[in-house]
Amino acid sequence: MVFANTIGKYQLGRTIGEGTFARVKLALDSTNGKYVAIKILDKHMVVETNLTNQVQREIRTMKLLNHPNIVRIHEVLGTKTKST
Numbered sequence: 193m194v195f196a197n198t199i200g201k202y203q204l205g206r207t208i209g210e211g212t213f214a215r216v217k218l219a220l221d222s223t224n225g226k227y228v229a230i231k232i233l234d235k236h237m238v239v240e241t242n243l244t245n246q247v248q249r250e251i252r253t254m255k256l257l258n259h260p261n262i263v264r265i266h267e268v269l270g271t272k273t274k275s276t
């Protein structure tokens with residue numbers, strides 16, 4: 193796999209999904225060799241549409257959930273640069 197970009201310890205791979213405000217990419221955690229899905233939000237779009245509170249609530253809720261059939265949040269990162 194070709195990694196064009198990195199965010200923190202994650203090496204970004206191909207795009208595996210897209211939502212209204214986010215792109216989801218396959219990524220490799222360089223510290224343990226495990227693959228994760230990394231959801232990259234379009235911060236400007238979230239702010240412009242006044243959805244900051246809703247996104248923060250979604251993150252808080254996801255952090256509370258712990259079930260084998262529900263995706264788990266490992267980490268939330270903020271960056272200044274835009275990823276492709």
Ligand SMILES: Nc1ncnc2c1ncn2[C@@H]1O[C@H](COP(=O)(O)OP(=O)(O)OP(=O)(O)O)[C@@H](O)[C@H]1O
Binds near residue numbers: 211212216
């Ligand atoms: N953890 C994941 N593993 C694999 N694919 C994922 C994961 N999370 C999201 N995706 C893929 O990325 C797509 C976009 O996800 P996202 O959470 O941004 O949007 P959504 O909730 O499906 O839609 P919207 O935000 O528009 O309501 C999903 O439809 C899915 O195909």
